[in-house]
Amino acid sequence: MRWIWIDKFIDFQSGRRAVALKNVTLAEEHLHDHFPGFPVMPECLMIEAMAQTSGILVGEAKKFQEKVILAKVKKAVFFDYVKPGDTIKLDAKIESIAPEAASTSGKITRADKLIAEIDLMFSHIDQNLGGKEFPQENFVFDTGTSVFESLLRDVLSAGPGAADSEQGQ
Amino acid sequence: MAMSRDEIMQQVQEVLVDALGVDDDEVTADATLMGDLGAESIDFLDIVFRLEKAFGIKIPREELFPAENLMNDSEFVHNGKLTEKGLAELRERMPHTDITAFESDPDINKLADLFTVNAIVNYVEGKLEAA
Numbered sequence: 001m002r003w004i005w006i007d008k009f010i011d012f013q014s015g016r017r018a019v020a021l022k023n024v025t026l027a028e029e030h031l032h033d034h035f036p037g038f039p040v041m042p043e044c045l046m047i048e049a050m051a052q053t054s055g056i057l058v059g060e061a062k063k064f065q066e067k068v069i070l071a072k073v074k075k076a077v078f079f080d081y082v083k084p085g086d087t088i089k090l091d092a093k094i095e096s097i098a099p100e101a102a103s104t105s106g107k108i109t110r111a112d113k114l115i116a117e118i119d120l121m122f123s124h125i126d127q128n129l130g131g132k133e134f135p136q137e138n139f140v141f142d143t144g145t146s147v148f149e150s151l152l153r154d155v156l157s158a159g160p161g162a163a164d165s166e167q168g169q
Numbered sequence: 170m171a172m173s174r175d176e177i178m179q180q181v182q183e184v185l186v187d188a189l190g191v192d193d194d195e196v197t198a199d200a201t202l203m204g205d206l207g208a209e210s211i212d213f214l215d216i217v218f219r220l221e222k223a224f225g226i227k228i229p230r231e232e233l234f235p236a237e238n239l240m241n242d243s244e245f246v247h248n249g250k251l252t253e254k255g256l257a258e259l260r261e262r263m264p265h266t267d268i269t270a271f272e273s274d275p276d277i278n279k280l281a282d283l284f285t286v287n288a289i290v291n292y293v294e295g296k297l298e299a300a
Contacts, residue, residue, distance in 0.1 A: 071211040074188070096218040098230065101211070103218045121215055 004147055005049050006090065012155035017093045018057035022049050026084035041082035043116075046108055047073060050118040054092040054104040055140075056148065058122045060156075061097060064141035064148075071101065072121035080115050082108075088115060095119075100127035172297060177224075178290050184219045185286065188212055196286055203281040220289070226296045233292050235262040236280045251275035265291035 011019040024031075024041050031039035051070045059068045082088055092106040101123050108116040141148065172180075182196045189206050202208040208216070217228050231238060236259070239245045245255030256275055259268060266288040271279060 072215060074215065096221065098214070098218075100230065101214040101218075103215065121211055123211060123214075 002147055004052065004151070005045065006052050006151070009053075009151060009155040010089075012057070012060070012152065014156075015057075015061040015094060015097070017091070018053050019092070020049070020053040020090045022088050022090065024082055024084055024086045024088065028084075031084060039084050041086075041088075043076070043078050046078070046082065046088075046116050047076055047118055049088070050090055050092060050106045050108065050116075051120060053090040054094075054106055054120050055122060056151070057092050057094060058097065058102040058104065059141050060152070061094065061102070062124070064138070066124040067126060067138055067140045068102075068122045069125055069140065070120060071123040073118070074103070074121055075117060075119040077118075078116045080110075080113065082110065082115060086110050100124050174290065174294060177293050177297070178286075180223050181220070181286060181289050181293065184216060184223055185289075188215045188219055198285070198287040198290070200286050201282045202284040202286070206286075208284075216289075220293065224293055224297065226293070226300065228296070231262075233265075233289070234284060235259075236283070240277055240280070246277055249277055251277060251280075263288070265295055 006020040006022050009018060009020050011017065026032075026039060030042065030045075034040065034042050055068050055070065059066065062068075087110065089109045090106060091109070092104050095103045095105050097103075101121060103121050104119065106118045106120070107114060108118065178198070182193060185191065185196045185202075185206060186193055189202075189208055189212060191206050195206060200206055202213075202216075213234050217230075217233060220226070220233075221228055239251070239255060239258060239262075242255075245252055245258055251259065256268070256272060263283065266283050266285075268283060271283055
């Protein structure tokens, strides 16, 4: 089973932009240790949430035919803590996309307050082998990972921007 | 309005500072991207994307950093050195780079040293002139 660290997409414009929500809860066990008496979402997990939002956006742009892996964290700047009970919005944009890689920029906000700026690079590894062999099957966007489908079902079938209006945003 | 070489250098410097997390003063004209500035393979694509944005140009893959393809071709590489044919190919593919010093000992391990800040400035200058 895949570990999914975002809860839903509220906007998905193929090849351009994806906006996802993540609800943070005290039921997440790591928050009890990070830190005892002062639970805050670890910054690395904010990068993970952005990597999933951006990575699915990049994967979908090539109809999930490429194995898209995170290759570089270009920028990660944090401006505020995220605490249990918060809903964070992850807004990712494709800046450049080529056959072998893509670069994205992203902002995390909580009720319009800027929490983080996270810019990433993804490699399409089959186009970037450098002499190394990777498995034939697409282990990133396996057809069995129905969880991706469920995440995307509503936003993709509704068409660009449609999810936004549903949310009344 | 055409950009002067100094202006191009300044922009290239900015791109490399952002892409590689290095200081301004490290990005000298002679600095090599891999040896001096610590660039890795994915950084080259990052640099290409950033240059495209900064200068509004399109950079086809293999045009700015063409060495990768050469190294995997046995016609061009023999015993860890570039052959005459390999050198000819390199000259043709990298007109923006001075390979005179490399030619005397065309060890493929030294190929990385050809990717200098100056080579990028030359490349961008040529691209902007052609545009």
